[in-house]
Amino acid sequence: MNTGDLVKRHAQHLVIADDRDAFTTWEEHVRVDRLPERRVVHVERQADHPDEREAQWNELSGSVLDAxxxxxxxxxxxxxxxxxxxxVARREYAVHHAAFRMVEVIDSHLKRGVHGWVAIRIADGGSDGELYGDYEEAIAAQERPEACTYVPVSPQYPWTPRTCEQYLEGMTHLRHGCLVYGCPTCR
Structure with a gap:
């Protein structure tokens, strides 16, 4: 092992991830607040020299393809x-899935042609399935209102997976009192 690998310093790392069994059981898959979990198979610090970096990438990508x-x-x-x-790789995967779940919740109401307010759980992007008349009603209906964010459901407020991902990430930081992305609390 290279002793340089034991020193903590900010750098690029190459991660081989396996998303095959993100949900381990049927109960996990149907649980309301489910978050799929990525399995990390291998991690190594990216080489500093461009030639070594290219060889390292080729070797690892070849391993992934060979598998x-x-x-x-x-x-x-x-x-x-x-x-x-x-x-970080696990967290990015969970946030990505939470964003898609949030889009599904919003789109399910829009497809029925209704609008109002929905309570979205910050942790997983899901909701209680209800559409509320206004912001205050949505908050009042939640057991843990601090665990949710409240968004309007209307064709005038389009939500994409990317905007949902950014929004949930921001709400996570705001929830614990931090306004810095990549903060130690969120790692």
Missing amino acids: GSESLSLLTVSADSHAHAAA
């Missing part, structure tokens, strides 16, 4: 250590 599994992917993650890189 023949569509669920494996090679990611580049900016992190302070191997463990931090794995955590």
Whole structure:
């Protein structure tokens, strides 16, 4: 092992992730506040020299291709250590799925041609399935109103997966009192 790998410093890391069994059981898949979890198979710090970096990328991407599994992917993650890189890869996956879930919730109401307010759980992008007449009604109906964010459902307020992802990320930081993306609390 290279002793340089033991030093924590911010760098690019290469992560091989397996998303095949993001939900481990049927109960996990149907649970209301489910968050699929990415399995991290391998992490290594990206080489500093461009030639070494290219060879490293080729070797790891070749390993992913040789495995023949569509669920494996090679990611580049900016992190302070191997463990931090794995955590970032898992978190990005969970936020990505929460954003898609939020879009599904909003779109389900829009498809019925109704508008109002919906309570979205910040942790997983899901909701209680109800559409409320106004913001205050949506808050009052929640057992844990601080765990939710409240958004208007209307064709005038389009939500894409990317905007939902950014919004949920921002609400996560706001919830714990931080306005800095990539803060230590969110790692």
